[in-house]
Amino acid sequence: MLGSGLSNQVGASVAALAFPVIGPAGVVAVRQWVAAGVLWAAGRPRLRSFTAAQWRPVLGLALVFATMNLSLYTAIDRIGLGLAVTLEFLGPLAVALAGSRRRTDALCALAAAAAVVVLARPSPSTDYLGIGLALLAAVCWGCYILLNRTVGRHLPGLQGSAAAAAVSGVLYVPVGALALWQNPPTPVALGCALAAGLLSSAVPFLADLLALRRVPADLFGVFMSVNPVFAAVVGLVVLDQHLAPAAWAAVLVIVGANTVSLTTASAPATAKKGSG
Template sequence: MVGSGLANQAGASIGALAFPVLGPVGVVAVRQWVAAAVLLGVGRPRLRAFSAGQWRLVLALALVYGAMNLTLYAAIDRIGLGLAVTLEFLGPLAVALATAGRRTGVLSALAATAAVMVLVRPQPSTDYAGIALGLTAAACWACYILLNRAIGRRLPGLEGSAAAAGVSGLLYLPVGAVVLWLCGPTPLALLCALAAGVLSSVVPLLADLLALRRVPAHLFSVFMSVNPVFAALIGLLVLDQHLDPWSWAAITVIAAANTVTAGADR
């Protein structure tokens, strides 16, 4: 679980190093291609057997998956890794709150709301577009969770997720090709983008599968709530992105709200 969280955030930070050359769109395109190749190889979906209803879910998940990663990476480019990932985690928190106990849900929602108000408080350097992108990524992640649950009930194993990753990679093929053609990527930038795809897609997938064989799903969900803290620390160490004490406090509160809510929803 530690490896999954660290790899995911390390991949995002390494991908951010390629932003000056490829931009968020170019990095996300490469990441989607890596994810598609890995998931199609692991899931081996029987595409011809899908019904029209199943294909609608797959297409919806593919669009949400692509939009989630693009808005997250665009937010990282504008407001930094720690704040972007923290805002994105409001998505799974919202889904968990919807199924948590009433008292726990209310308290966690109030705490998270207060923390978000601290994060987005007006300052001379506040990037409202970056905040909006982070919140959009959160909404996409909530939809991603709900669609994955629906697909899991309609398709066996990883077939639905693999098909969605393949469609998302295909959608990014033309725009990614244009970006790479216009930007004239350097070998180092391409290597960073590929590393982002491996670390943020391949390693977490394998690590999560191994972890879920050994720990209960609710414990796994609780532990994943430390991702905003991992993101803030890696953003500091790799990207030299410094946060003020209030932002650190807000990140801790949101991670705690995720932990409490996920622990109650089991």
């Protein structure tokens, strides 16, 4: 789990090193192609056997893939890694809190909302477009979770995710071709983009599979809450991006809200299981 989280954020920071040369769109295109190759090899989808009912959520997931990564990487380029990933993390937090009637979850939602206000507080240097793109990535991540569940019910194994990644990779062929034609890549920039694809797609995918065989899903979800902290630390070390003390506090509040929500939600189920 530690390797998955760190690899994902280091991959994003390495991707940011290529932004000045080929831009976020060029980097995302390369990352999508790498992800498509990795997931296709792992899932080996039988596309000809897909029905219309199976294709609909797959195509929705492909659009989410394409939009989520481009909006996130563009946000990273504008507002920094730590802030962008923290705002993006509101997506899975919203999914976890949606529909809950527990007072604890309501308090967690209020705490997260207050932290977002702190992160987006008006100032002469506030980049509202960057914040908006990070929040769009959050919406996409929430949709990704919901669509992934639907795809998992309609298709066996990893076929649905692999097909969605492949479609997303095809969608990025013209985008990537245009971006790389307008901004010819240097060997270093292209290497950074390829490394980002491996570190943010292949390594986390394999690491998560191995981790979920050994730890409960609720513990895995709680641990993934530290990704915004990883992003802020990696952004500081690799990209020299400094967060203000108030921003650090807001990051920790959002991480804490997710952790409290997940741990308190799993505790009653665990207790009930033990009493039976």
